[in-house]
Structures are given as structure tokens and as C-alpha cells.
Amino acid sequence: MKKQAKWMSLLGLAGVLMLSACNSSSSADDTTQDGNSAESFGKQVNHEIIGIDPGAGIMKATNKAIEEYGLSDWKLIEGSGAAMTATLAKDIKNKKPIIITGWTPHWMFSKYDLKYLDDPKKVYGEAEEIHTIARKGLKEDEPTAYAFLDRFEWTSDEMGEIMTAIEEGAKPEEAAKKWADEHADRVNEWIKDLKPVDGKSLKLSYVAWDSEIASTNLLQxxxxxxxxxxxxxxxxxxxxxxxxxxxxxVDATAAAWLPLTHADYMDKFKDKVDDLGANMTGVKTGLVVPSYVDVSSIEDLKK
Structure with missing residues (x-):
């Protein structure tokens, strides 16, 4: 009887251990599957996409993406570029998931490990360009300014130097001056053989994106x-x-994102402005997440 009781006890213990192991494995699998699911990711970020100012073209494209991909349970949060990057910084510091409207060039891609979500429907289009546009008559009124603006073009890496300096605490005008002084050869390409003027006034305009703050301060x-x-x-x-x-x-702006982001404005005003062409090529917009987020496509956001 004692041996039988002992064997029964051992069998019972083994059963408990096996059941515990199975439950633990099942629980781990469920957690992994749930943690990797689009539904779980959506819940973790409250089905919110952190955006920027409501007038930006990327916001319109994101609203279209929500419609095109059937993301009816998702909401685009309006704000500003600064508010968006502040939220991104906080969540990355805490290793929390987040999804934002993003674009390159931008300093956040240098500072953080980020990735664009695939856009198989091409809602955000292919790579874009940043164009310089001028008012009608600027060429005749201010040929020096017009010629310089027409020549102005640079790379995302060059712009990134100014953006990074600003993000690290430099004033935009100081960062622009430092870049121009350190890249005199590039500046000389833009100003070669153009004559100075005597204190004439010019107005430039720009949107409050880090990229446009960098370029406009350099132009100024x-x-x-x-x-x-x-x-x-x-x-x-x-x-x-x-x-x-x-x-x-306004005389000019170097902040026209084409052909997609500012498509509506170009359609509306194309006969009232002079398009001086791209001052930067290969730029991009879309939905962006930290690389540690296990979502790879906008389609993954749908339940």
C-alpha cells in the first residue's frame, strides 16, 4: 500500500508538471502570437497614428491611406512636427510601440532606428522631390535672386548636417551659417558670377518642417x-x-514637395507660379515605426 501510494504521488506530481509545462508553453505561444498581431499593435497604440499639422500634404495622404487600406478603427492625430518627434522620443526611450507620419530627409532617421511601413497600394507614391517655386515676375524684378534660387540644389546628407545641428541645440541661423562657411565650394557653385544688390527686400516662406527650416535658413x-x-x-x-x-x-519658397504631397496646390496654382525645379531629389513620405515594432506593412494594421 505504501509503494502504491508512493507511485500514485509521483504520477500525480508528473502530471501536474506536464500540465504546468503545457499551459506555460501555450501561454507563451499565445503571448507571442498576440504580441505580433496587428490587432495587438493597434491596441497598444490606441489605434492612433501620430501626425503633424493638419494642412500638410502627408496628412491628406494618410487619411487616404486609412480609407484605401480599410483602417476604419484607426485615427490620425493632428499636431505639429515638434510634438510628433517629442512623442516619438518619449516612446522610444520607454521601448513602447508608436506609429507616426514620417518623411526623409529628417534628423530622426539619423538619431533613431526607424523603418517605413510598406505601401503596396502606393498611396504615398514613389520617391518625391522638393521644388523651389517663385512668384511670377521675380526673374525680371530680381534676376540675381532668381538665378541663385534656380541654381540651388543639394543632397539629403548635406541638409542633414544642418538639421542635426539644430536638433542638438544650435539656432537655425547659426547652423546654416556654419554649414555655408564649411562648404564654401558648394555655395560658390550657386553664386558664381552673380552680382550683389544694394539692400533690396525679399520674402521667403516655408512650412515648419525640420527640413524646410534648414533649407530656408540657408537660403536666407x-x-x-x-x-x-x-x-x-x-x-x-x-x-x-x-x-x-x-x-x-511672397517671392519664393524652397519647400514645395512634388508630385504628391503638394499636388493639390500645384494643380491650383501651376499657372500662377514659376517652378524652378527640384532642389532635392529622392525624398520620401509614409508611415514610420521604430524597427523593434513587428509590423512591416500598412496592410498589417488592418484587423
Missing amino acids: YVLQDKFGYKVTALQVEAGPMWTGVANGD
Whole structure:
């Protein structure tokens, strides 16, 4: 009887251990599967996509993406570029999942390990360009400024140097001056054989994106320091930026994202502005997540 009781006890213990192991394995599998699921990711971020200012073209494209991909349970949160990057920094520090509207060039891709979600429906289009547009008549009124703006083009890496300096605490005008002084050969390509002017006024406009803050401050510095213009740089939303140039209230902007992001504005104002062409190529917009997030495509966001 004692041996039988002993064997029964051992068998019972083995059963408990086996059951415990099975439950533990099952629980781990469920957690892994649930943790990797789009539904779980959506719940973790409250089905919120962190966006920027409502007038930005990337916001319109994201609303279209929500519709095209059937993401009816997702919400696009309006804000600003600064608010978006602040939220991104906080969540990455805490290793939390987050999804944002993103674009390159941007300093956040240098600072953080990020990835674009695949966009098989091409809602965000292919790679874009940043164009310089000028008001009608600028070529005749200010040929020096027009010629310089027409020549101006640079790379995302060059822009990234200014953006990074600003993000690390430098004032935009100081970062632009430092870059221009350290890249005199590039600046000389843009200003070669152009004559200075005597304190004439110019107005530039730009949207409050880190990329456009970098480019506009650089343009302002060169126009003032190399040519003698008195430059006013106006920070506005995309609509007023385009409208100002089209109406002739603003001389130029180097912040027109084409052919997709600002497509509506180009369609509306194409006969009222001069498109000087791309000052940067190969730029991109889309939905962005930290690389540790196990989601790879916008399609994965659908339940």
C-alpha cells in the first residue's frame, strides 16, 4: 500500500508538471502570437497614428491611406512636427510601440532606428522631390535672386548636417551659417558670377518642417551675406505658403514637395507660379515605426 501510494504521488506530481509545462508553453505561444498581431499593435497604440499639422500634404495622404487600406478603427492625430518627434522620443526611450507620419530627409532617421511601413497600394507614391517655386515676375524684378534660387540644389546628407545641428541645440541661423562657411565650394557653385544688390527686400516662406527650416535658413543666409538682400522668412502652413507665392505677396519658397504631397496646390496654382525645379531629389513620405515594432506593412494594421 505504501509503494502504491508512493507511485500514485509521483504520477500525480508528473502530471501536474506536464500540465504546468503545457499551459506555460501555450501561454507563451499565445503571448507571442498576440504580441505580433496587428490587432495587438493597434491596441497598444490606441489605434492612433501620430501626425503633424493638419494642412500638410502627408496628412491628406494618410487619411487616404486609412480609407484605401480599410483602417476604419484607426485615427490620425493632428499636431505639429515638434510634438510628433517629442512623442516619438518619449516612446522610444520607454521601448513602447508608436506609429507616426514620417518623411526623409529628417534628423530622426539619423538619431533613431526607424523603418517605413510598406505601401503596396502606393498611396504615398514613389520617391518625391522638393521644388523651389517663385512668384511670377521675380526673374525680371530680381534676376540675381532668381538665378541663385534656380541654381540651388543639394543632397539629403548635406541638409542633414544642418538639421542635426539644430536638433542638438544650435539656432537655425547659426547652423546654416556654419554649414555655408564649411562648404564654401558648394555655395560658390550657386553664386558664381552673380552680382550683389544694394539692400533690396525679399520674402521667403516655408512650412515648419525640420527640413524646410534648414533649407530656408540657408537660403536666407546666402541671400543676405553674399548678395546684400534683406530677407524676411515667413513660417506658415502649406496653403498660405503656396497662396502667398501665387498672389505675389511672397517671392519664393524652397519647400514645395512634388508630385504628391503638394499636388493639390500645384494643380491650383501651376499657372500662377514659376517652378524652378527640384532642389532635392529622392525624398520620401509614409508611415514610420521604430524597427523593434513587428509590423512591416500598412496592410498589417488592418484587423
